[in-house]
Ligand SMILES: C[S@@+](CC[C@H](N)C(=O)[O-])C[C@H]1O[C@@H](n2cnc3c(N)ncnc32)[C@H](O)[C@@H]1O
């Protein structure tokens with residue numbers, strides 16, 4: 001325990017993973033569990049993000065094993081410190097964690113939490129602006145193995161300095177909660193921030209990940225870095241991606257080759273991808289005019305082997321959200337190799353003016369015809385398949401229409 005520390009706002013102690021931290025008492029501030037944005041509390045804390053933090057612990061443990069050396073972590077938007085403290089205590093091989101926040105209430109609380117958990121030898125705290133902190137650690141000998149960007153809203157303004165502060169073969173993990181722009185509610189904001197056009201479609205959360213990765217690829221390329229996406233997911237109110245960085249202009253060029261566009265027909269649900277700019281947006285299926293999203297990342301957004309390792313690792317450690325984690329990872333394992341975009345059965349039914357049918361029935365019917373067809377973590381009613389829209393429509397009709 002830490003003697004003499006007085007916090008001048010209502011607070012409670014929470015346990016998460018191996019740590020015990022003091023956080024604002026959200027009930028006293030009238031914060032609802034659905035309030036994700038900066039809340040009325042003087043220091044940010046979101047208990048719902050335990051899933052995000054548990055997965056980060058898991059991912060960093062697997063990454064550490066992959067690189068097989070002692071690692072350093074920087075978390076420049078730490079708030080009360082819970083993330084950085086967890087990395088120090090729960091990820092083997094972590095020898096140094098640098099955490100920081102610009103808010104002095106957060107700084108004081110994080111300082112207390114570091115001492116309370118006895119990790120002051122590993123965790124260093126600063127009261128510093130995130131970009132200034134990362135830029136101050138951009139010299140080759142100062143860079144980190146892992147940089148974790150967990151902001152309110154968009155991470156874009158921190159990406160450039162994150163890449164400057166990461167070692168070759170290091171990992172950059174990024175959360176984005178600004179789903180309104182990324183999912184096509186605020187198109188201009190998305191183009192401005194991420195450099196790509198979003199689309200309000202049933203698979204907009206997948207496009208959101210692809211827009212974020214696309215933006216990271218373009219940003220990393222300016223530093224002659226290429227990216228390999230190890231893991232990504234969409235959960236609750238946010239998306240999260242984990243990319244491994246490789247130094248070298250050829251690596252950067254290679255990554256840029258996976259940039260492109262997704263073309264979508266709102267009339268018949270046809271979708272296609274292209275790496276080249278296009279003039280003609282006529283749907284090859286129904287001749288309606290298609291819309292598009294991009295430029296965005298068309299490469300893999302999950303690495304099947306990394307997901308496999310995450311599944312194995314989750315059997316070894318005890319995490320509060322283990323059940324939810326295992327459920328999602330089991331789906332992601334197959335999803336990692338599946339095609340871009342997915343169909344949502346309720347949307348298909350609506351288009352065909354037909355009642356809904358079970359996901360499993362459609363999955364089996366498509367698989368029986370020899371198409372790849374798997375569920376997706378993005379939507380419980382979603383199917384990723386190699387079948388074209390026409391086949392999906394006909395299959396759905398055959399199942400649902402009375403004989
Ligand atoms: C979403 S919270 C971080 C939550 C924390 N990572 C966790 O897992 O609980 C974002 C934090 O970033 C801090 N912040 C916002 N802009 C910043 C900046 N430019 N530099 C440093 N900290 C900043 C805020 O004060 C806030 O505490």
Ligand SMILES: [Zn+2]
Pocket residue numbers: 265266267268269270283284285286287288
């Ligand atoms: Zn069409």
